[in-house]
Amino acid sequence: MKRALLLLAATMLATPAMGQIIAITNGTLALGDGSAPVEGGTVVISGGRIVAAGRGVAVPAGAQVVDAAGRWIAAGMVSAPTDLGLVDADGVRESNDTGARETPFNAALDVSVAVNPNSVKIANERILGVTRALIAPTARNSIFAGQGAVIDLGADPDAVTRPRAFQFAELGEDGGSNAGGSRPAAYAMLRDAFAQAQDYRRNPAGFDGRGKDSLLKRADAAVLLKVLDGEQPLVVHVERASDIRTVLGLTKDYPKLKLVLVGAAEGWMVAREIAAARVPVIASALADLPASFEQLAATESNAGRMRAAGVTVALASIGASGGDHVLRQFAGNLVGITKVPGHTGLDWGQAFAAITSGPAEALGMGSEFGSLRPGRRADVVLWDGDPLELSSQPVAVWIDGQPQPMRSRQTDLRDRYLMPTEGALPKAYERR
Amino acid sequence: MGNVAVDRQTWAKASAYKRKWDKYEKDGGDMPDRDIAMDTLRGVLSGEILVQNHCYRADEMAIVLDMAQEFGYKVTAFHHAVEAYKIADLLKARGTCAAVWADWYGFKMESYDGIGENLAILNRAGTCAFIHSDDANGIQRLNQEVAKVLSSARHAGIPVSEEAAWKWLSLGPAMALGIGDKTGSLRAGKMADVVLWNGNPYSVYTRPEKVWVDGALLYDANDPKRRPVSDFELGQPGSGDVK
Numbered sequence: 001m002k003r004a005l006l007l008l009a010a011t012m013l014a015t016p017a018m019g020q021i022i023a024i025t026n027g028t029l030a031l032g033d034g035s036a037p038v039e040g041g042t043v044v045i046s047g048g049r050i051v052a053a054g055r056g057v058a059v060p061a062g063a064q065v066v067d068a069a070g071r072w073i074a075a076g077m078v079s080a081p082t083d084l085g086l087v088d089a090d091g092v093r094e095s096n097d098t099g100a101r102e103t104p105f106n107a108a109l110d111v112s113v114a115v116n117p118n119s120v121k122i123a124n125e126r127i128l129g130v131t132r133a134l135i136a137p138t139a140r141n142s143i144f145a146g147q148g149a150v151i152d153l154g155a156d157p158d159a160v161t162r163p164r165a166f167q168f169a170e171l172g173e174d175g176g177s178n179a180g181g182s183r184p185a186a187y188a189m190l191r192d193a194f195a196q197a198q199d200y201r202r203n204p205a206g207f208d209g210r211g212k213d214s215l216l217k218r219a220d221a222a223v224l225l226k227v228l229d230g231e232q233p234l235v236v237h238v239e240r241a242s243d244i245r246t247v248l249g250l251t252k253d254y255p256k257l258k259l260v261l262v263g264a265a266e267g268w269m270v271a272r273e274i275a276a277a278r279v280p281v282i283a284s285a286l287a288d289l290p291a292s293f294e295q296l297a298a299t300e301s302n303a304g305r306m307r308a309a310g311v312t313v314a315l316a317s318i319g320a321s322g323g324d325h326v327l328r329q330f331a332g333n334l335v336g337i338t339k340v341p342g343h344t345g346l347d348w349g350q351a352f353a354a355i356t357s358g359p360a361e362a363l364g365m366g367s368e369f370g371s372l373r374p375g376r377r378a379d380v381v382l383w384d385g386d387p388l389e390l391s392s393q394p395v396a397v398w399i400d401g402q403p404q405p406m407r408s409r410q411t412d413l414r415d416r417y418l419m420p421t422e423g424a425l426p427k428a429y430e431r432r
Numbered sequence: 433m434g435n436v437a438v439d440r441q442t443w444a445k446a447s448a449y450k451r452k453w454d455k456y457e458k459d460g461g462d463m464p465d466r467d468i469a470m471d472t473l474r475g476v477l478s479g480e481i482l483v484q485n486h487c488y489r490a491d492e493m494a495i496v497l498d499m500a501q502e503f504g505y506k507v508t509a510f511h512h513a514v515e516a517y518k519i520a521d522l523l524k525a526r527g528t529c530a531a532v533w534a535d536w537y538g539f540k541m542e543s544y545d546g547i548g549e550n551l552a553i554l555n556r557a558g559t560c561a562f563i564h565s566d567d568a569n570g571i572q573r574l575n576q577e578v579a580k581v582l583s584s585a586r587h588a589g590i591p592v593s594e595e596a597a598w599k600w601l602s603l604g605p606a607m608a609l610g611i612g613d614k615t616g617s618l619r620a621g622k623m624a625d626v627v628l629w630n631g632n633p634y635s636v637y638t639r640p641e642k643v644w645v646d647g648a649l650l651y652d653a654n655d656p657k658r659r660p661v662s663d664f665e666l667g668q669p670g671s672g673d674v675k
Contacts, residue, residue: 089540089543091540091541092540241669266670286569291568296665296670297670297673299673300674322548329576333636335636336636336638341654342659389635390634390636391582391583391635392583393583393587414548417517417520420520420557
């Protein structure tokens with residue numbers, strides 16, 4: 001009896017508040033798995049996970065019911081690659097933990113130790129519909145930037161979903177520049193680093209990874225072994241068609257590499273090869289200008305053409321100066337261009353999947369988050385209209401099944417200046 | 433402080449330069465030395481050249497407006513103006529416009545206080561304001577930038593009509609550039625700069641179908657011959673492809 005009570009207590013402790021069953025009913029449902037939206041849908045959440053989602057889903061007895069009539073129930077957006085939680089203001093160097101020019105380390109750098117869930121950008125983007133993110137370091141003095149993480153944007157201290165979830169690397173113009181000035185230098189660095197990692201595996205004691213002149217530190221070598229073994233996906237930023245081919249060719253010598261491409265402005269030119277290699281792409285959505293020589297063939301049709309060739313495509317939050325949430329504008333535009341002759345876009349379901357489950361699938365974590373399919377983390381956004389349409393805004397947000405406060409520093413600033421009145425004291429004395 | 437000291441010193445020089453040249457042009461005598469930079473500032477002081485002033489922060493815009501008052505010139509518009517919503521009344525009083533992004537924020541300290549309601553708050557205060565177009569990608573979708581402001585305005589309870597909002601990308605900037613009498617609206621006699629949209633231009637799903645500039649059809653979504661290929665694109669990967 002005593003033992004049974006203890007067990008019961010332990011179970012209750014393990015699921016504080018998470019035991020609450022929530023049913024969001026009667027809304028237009030956007031699962032984020034590539035399917036088209038369905039009207040009259042219900043989502044059931046329990047234990048922080050999706051239990052069921054669809055039309056005709058029964059509401060469990062005792063569930064807290066949220067009526068979503070006239071609204072959209074949608075998977076939360078997933079931003080990738082981004083610096084959310086790593087930066088307060090990008091230009092303020094001491095507040096920016098994305099890159100480190102003076103460090104002797106590269107592949108070993110682990111952004112998960114720097115995540116600040118109180119960063120104002122996290123709350124700003126949370127209430128605009130971004131619920132999870134792939135946060136990536138920036139490469140400074142190497143082709144290897146370090147280890148990125150998956151985080152949630154919940155209003156709680158426990159932000160990291162998966163630390164060291166991927167390795168981020170540069171192998172285009174930036175990679176050449178970081179390696180000393182050319183693409184050959186970048187590939188010399190890559191192959192030498194992988195060779196040294198294998199030396200380290202064969203003989204850790206004899207590995208000179210702590211010497212002042214060592215080209216690769218022990219910590220970097222240990223992490224690169226995980227990359228070589230396919231345990232840590234290698235997320236590579238490249239834009240040019242020939243650079244993409246060269247990266248795809250790496251698996252000849254390093255067969256276990258689990259590659260993901262980021263950017264890939266010229267991906268459409270090599271789409272069939274990318275598809276054949278089963279390499280997912282987190283693509284710049286609206287890069288349509290020859291902004292550099294590695295992006296000469298950039299076009300808005302890039303994502304659509306790659307998708308049509310069978311590539312798993314997610315949309316990158318690169319260039320999201322308005323904040324990560326503009327991902328939905330990116331996706332909406334790719335739906336819009338389907339009506340323009342000669343353009344290739346995405347249908348609604350594909351476009352929405354590209355900003356929700358897409359980045360999760362790219363990391364092989366699609367069964368964990370990114371969509372409203374059963375078993376996934378319950379990251380749900382209730383919208384007052386079509387989430388890809390500019391006139392819509394989130395009404396409510398759940399992350400890991402927890403309802404989120406719908407306030408941020410931006411709403412505080414807005415409310416302070418919304419109705420300016422001559423007062424006895426300056427604005428600084430108007431406190432919430 | 434250093435900035436403002438140098439600026440004020442420069443305006444003081446420009447004022448003296450203007451006095452010298454005004455006197456020469458009126459009374460004759462020995463021709464003063466020409467200084468091309470000072471010529472430009474003299475043009476500002478005499479109201480011939482409009483000032484488009486890059487500035488983010490409210491306090492800095494206020495300081496510039498004080499300086500403009502001290503030396504007798506006008507700032508036509510502050511560009512970026514991320515904190516303009518904090519000084520809507522001051523901008524209105526000085527007749528200065530704010531050219532702002534819909535929602536850009538957070539990328540540097542100066543943009544830390546950016547909010548999506550900036551333009552909407554300015555508009556309600558009766559301050560001249562319009563959408564900003566300094567980005568090679570953003571300028572392709574100014575209609576969507578305005579749509580985002582409309583959405584922020586409505587959700588914050590700030591009434592704005594769709595017709596009034598269209599001025600933020602048409603007549604508003606045209607007037608701030610001093611060409612509001614030539615373009616920026618479809619009034620009789622103006623340049624025929626016209627767009628035919630395939631839907632409501634405030635929808636993310638809408639695209640331009642035809643574009644006329646000065647009455648000439650320069651883009652037609654249904655006619656591949658009306659899709660220009662620049663010299664730079666010619667013979668390169670993606671040449672002639674949709675952009």
